[in-house]
Amino acid sequence: MIKSGTVKTMTSDKLIEVNGLTAIFDEKVILSDVSFHANSGEITVILGSSGSGKTTILKHLLGLYPSGEDAISVLGKNPSQLDEAEEKQFYRQIGVLYQNVALLNSLTVAENIALPLEQHTDLPSGFIEKMVRLKLQLVKLQDSYDMYPSQLSCGMLKRAALARAIIMDPPLLCCDEPGSGLDPVTMASLDELIVNLKDLLGITVLIVTHEVSSILRIADRAIFLDEGRIIFEGTLTEALNLDNPTVKEFFYKGRGN
Amino acid sequence: MLRRERTAASFLLEDNTLRISGKLSLKEVNQLLSDIGNKLQNYTSDLLIINLDGLDYIDSAGVTAIYYLIDKYRENGVSVDIAGGSTSIRRKLELFRLEKSGLKGSRLKTGFFEMLGSSALYLFNEYILGFFQLAADITYWSVTDLFRKQMSRKGEFYNQAVQIGVNAVLIVGAMSFIIGLVLALQSAAQLRSFGANIYIVDLTVIAMMSEMGPLITAIMVAGRSGSSIAAEIATMKVTSETDALRTMGLFVIVPKMHGGIITLPFLTIIADVLGIAGGLVIAFTYLDISPVVFVHRMEECLYLKDIIFGVIKSVVFAFLIVITGSYFGFRVKQGAEDVGKVTTNAVVVAISLVIIADSIMGLLFY
Numbered sequence: 001m002i003k004s005g006t007v008k009t010m011t012s013d014k015l016i017e018v019n020g021l022t023a024i025f026d027e028k029v030i031l032s033d034v035s036f037h038a039n040s041g042e043i044t045v046i047l048g049s050s051g052s053g054k055t056t057i058l059k060h061l062l063g064l065y066p067s068g069e070d071a072i073s074v075l076g077k078n079p080s081q082l083d084e085a086e087e088k089q090f091y092r093q094i095g096v097l098y099q100n101v102a103l104l105n106s107l108t109v110a111e112n113i114a115l116p117l118e119q120h121t122d123l124p125s126g127f128i129e130k131m132v133r134l135k136l137q138l139v140k141l142q143d144s145y146d147m148y149p150s151q152l153s154c155g156m157l158k159r160a161a162l163a164r165a166i167i168m169d170p171p172l173l174c175c176d177e178p179g180s181g182l183d184p185v186t187m188a189s190l191d192e193l194i195v196n197l198k199d200l201l202g203i204t205v206l207i208v209t210h211e212v213s214s215i216l217r218i219a220d221r222a223i224f225l226d227e228g229r230i231i232f233e234g235t236l237t238e239a240l241n242l243d244n245p246t247v248k249e250f251f252y253k254g255r256g257n
Numbered sequence: 258m259l260r261r262e263r264t265a266a267s268f269l270l271e272d273n274t275l276r277i278s279g280k281l282s283l284k285e286v287n288q289l290l291s292d293i294g295n296k297l298q299n300y301t302s303d304l305l306i307i308n309l310d311g312l313d314y315i316d317s318a319g320v321t322a323i324y325y326l327i328d329k330y331r332e333n334g335v336s337v338d339i340a341g342g343s344t345s346i347r348r349k350l351e352l353f354r355l356e357k358s359g360l361k362g363s364r365l366k367t368g369f370f371e372m373l374g375s376s377a378l379y380l381f382n383e384y385i386l387g388f389f390q391l392a393a394d395i396t397y398w399s400v401t402d403l404f405r406k407q408m409s410r411k412g413e414f415y416n417q418a419v420q421i422g423v424n425a426v427l428i429v430g431a432m433s434f435i436i437g438l439v440l441a442l443q444s445a446a447q448l449r450s451f452g453a454n455i456y457i458v459d460l461t462v463i464a465m466m467s468e469m470g471p472l473i474t475a476i477m478v479a480g481r482s483g484s485s486i487a488a489e490i491a492t493m494k495v496t497s498e499t500d501a502l503r504t505m506g507l508f509v510i511v512p513k514m515h516g517g518i519i520t521l522p523f524l525t526i527i528a529d530v531l532g533i534a535g536g537l538v539i540a541f542t543y544l545d546i547s548p549v550v551f552v553h554r555m556e557e558c559l560y561l562k563d564i565i566f567g568v569i570k571s572v573v574f575a576f577l578i579v580i581t582g583s584y585f586g587f588r589v590k591q592g593a594e595d596v597g598k599v600t601t602n603a604v605v606v607a608i609s610l611v612i613i614a615d616s617i618m619g620l621l622f623y
Contacts, residue, residue, distance in 0.1 A: 105495075105592030123287055124294075127325045134321055134355050142356070148591055169283050169316040200352055201317060 013040035015172055015204045016061060017073040023056055023065065023228075030056050031228045040171075043198060043205040043218050045236075048225035049250065054208040055099075057225070058176055061206070062096065063087070075172060092120050095165030095203075097175040101157045103149045103164070109136070110145045113164045120168065135163040138200070139193060155186035159193065166197060172204050173197075179211040191217045212254025224250070267311070268292055273302040275326075278311025281319035289322055297329055305335050309342030320353035391587065392580045399514040413512040421482045421513070422520020426527060429477045433528035436473055437465055437535025445543045454544040458554040461536030466563045467570075470529035472615055475574035478521060479607040483582040486513055487603030490586025491596040499587075510583045514576070521575035522568045529567060566622050573618065574611050581607040 016038040023031035031053045038044035046054050059065045060072060063079025072078050075093055082090055103112045113132045117123060123131075136142050139159040149157060158178060165173055178194065179187040191214050198205050209215060215222065215236070222239040224232035226246050232239055239247060266285040269276040270293060281289065307323060309315075315323075327337045339350070367375070441461050448457055490509060493499045502509050533555070540546040546554075585603035589595045 106594035121283070121287060124290060127286070127290060127322065130321050130325055130355060131318060134317060134353055137356060138317075138353075150591055169318050200349075 014038065014073075015040045015075060016044075016206065018057070018061075019071055021057070021060060021067060021071045023053070023060065023067075029228055031060075034225075034228070034230055036223045036230055036233050038204060038206055039221065040204050041198075041202060042220040043195070043207060044221045044223065045215050045219040046206070046208045046223045046225060047210060047215055047219075047250070049210060052225040053228045054210075054225055055176060058174060058206075058208050062094065062174065063090070088120070092116075092168055093170050093172060095168065095170040095173045097158070097161050097165045097173070097178055099176040099180055101149075101161045103157060103161055105149050107148075108145070109141070109147050109149065109152070109160045109163075112149070112160065113167050116164065116168050131167060132163075135167050136160075138166070138197065139163045154181050155183075155190065158182065158186075158190055162190075162193065162197075166201065166203070169201060170203065172206065175205065175207045175209075177209055177211075178207060179209060179214045184213065187211065187214060188217065194218060210254075212251055215254075270296055273304050274306045274308055276308045276311060277323075278313075280314040281312060281322070282314065282316045283318035286318050286322040290325065293326055294329060297333060297335075300330070300333070300335060303335055305330050305337045306340050307337065308340045309346055310340075312342060312346050315346055315349055317349075317353045320350055321355070323350070324355065387588075388580070388584050391584050395510050395514055395580055395583065396576075398508050398511050399518075402508075402511050402515075410512070414515050417512045417516030418520050420485070421478065421516045422524055425478055425481055425524060428481070429474050429524050429528050430531045432477060433465070433470060433473050433532040434535045436469060437461060437532030438539055439535075440464060440469065440532075441536035441539035442543070445539055449544060454540075454546060455550070455554055457536065457540045457544055457546065458551050459558045461540075462533055462555050462559050463563060465529050465532035465536070466559065466567050468615070468619070470532055471525045471567045471570040471574060472611070473532075474521065474525045474528045474571060475578065475611045475615075476608055478517070478524065478575070479578045479581075479611060480604055482517065483578045483607040484600050484604045486510075486579060486582030487586040488596060488600045490583055491589035491599050494587060494589050495592055495596065510579065513583070514579045517575035517579045518572055521571045525567055525571035526564075529564075566618075570615065570618055573614055577610045577614060578607050581610060 014037040018037070019035050021031055021034040022029070034053075034057065046057060048054055056065070060067050061074050061079065063074075063082065066080040067078065069078065069081065072080070075090065077086065077090055079090060103109070104115075107115070110129075110132050113135060114128050117128050117131060133142070133145065136145060139162050141156060141159050141163065144152060144156060144160065149160070152160060162175075162178075165175075173194075175194065178190055182190065194205060194207070195218050197203065207214075207218070219236045221234065222232070222236050223230060224239065224247055231244060232242055232247055240251060242248070266277060266279040266281045266289065268289055269278075275293060277289070279285075307327070323339070327339075330337050342350070441457055444457055444460050445454075448454055448460075490499065493502075493509065499509060537548055537551050540551055541548060582603045585599040585606070589599050
């Protein structure tokens, strides 16, 4: 199991805090009084079966859905209540790895990765190229600089999307189902990459997933969601030793035992 | 010399030493690059020492900025050394160092003639050869499928015939009528001044039958169906649907080709008839030629050869429109933006080919 050395030295800074978040869509309760936090420098995993509300939480955290005044604090701000300048600043500090990758197909890998830098900074093009090459080197995709997304495999696409997510050196990286559609070997290498990047860049990572093998490899803290409610929040070891039938079944079946 | 607040970074270039202290992250990089990068032109010494003793924090952007500056100074013949820096800063300088292989671009510089030759070869292989190969493929499959009936989904020929032909009747008919009307109107004034009123019939009928009818129909169909074929195939290719159909033994273009070739001659005849009707209206209202006289004269000046010639033309046009639409559809490489581009190209090229083919056939069958 890959475990980073920084876990022991982690601070108790709460980069993400959610207090009593409730989400109702079309009279259907998706999230009910959800409260949790994610510590700085840790990998926090939101887990639960499909339809438990994991992605809804992520969308709230990214400010894509509105939330009550004190319900959410990400990097000290409520993402759904920012003015234009604050919003720009906020998104500069968050890297997002989307479930379906969301690279622009008409741009090369390098152009895709450079996009946030070109959009948010006035840095010279030579510097941007170096940054892009460095991030591609970190995700081990040096040779794909000039390629188009359609020429890459699924695992390579995820790595390219990860390179784009970290191009701005964000303090917070959010990943939505990073392992979906990947074979176990590629998934493991992507997990390893995320852990290494966390160590290298000192970033906080929030991962939404239901892949048990992935959770066991990378999670420092786990938040277990079931039908829109949090049934567990704590370290991975505590989660594994928990005497809760839903959590036990999730880990038991997820391991394929 | 420049000083910034202690909370951010401070860059101090004195003699041949650049001291960077405080925090160097993406936010401060621009300042560093513009301040120190600009001083390069006036830098006289051939040595620069970058001292990192006062640096508290650096991220990957900061490290890249330092290496970027080093490269810039080295390109100008200044040798650069890094001094000081805590263990963690030194470690990051190592971790975020761009490997040499990563620095080089993958593109090689080519000479003018090599570029010219390779572009010509690319143009020939990609466009001309590709077009003819696809045309040959489609012709083969369309003809053999007439006997085997295996290449297209059941009912698809009917769907395509309706989409390409039947749905275009109204617009093609209306346009032909208007063009027949305008053609006759423009000629009427000229013919009246010579007292050659009756020749309005010859002019309208021959022009509509052998030229305008097939051409208007083909241009309308190229705009309507050529674009939709290109967009449909391009989107199917992007989403791998064409691969799925191919593995099921279906060739998506065959029913389109059949639909186009069968319906375009009928559309052309409808266009001919309505165009002549437009001429008849003008002949009657402006030149006092009664419909009976018009039809009688038409019987004299219209030969079967003109009608057949128009129909043959329309078959060739249908072939060109479907091939061009499919060819550009299959050329799509990337996603959404490319689909738009190939669709535009398909329409432009299809209309151009139709006009070129029309003039060639005009010369041949004159």
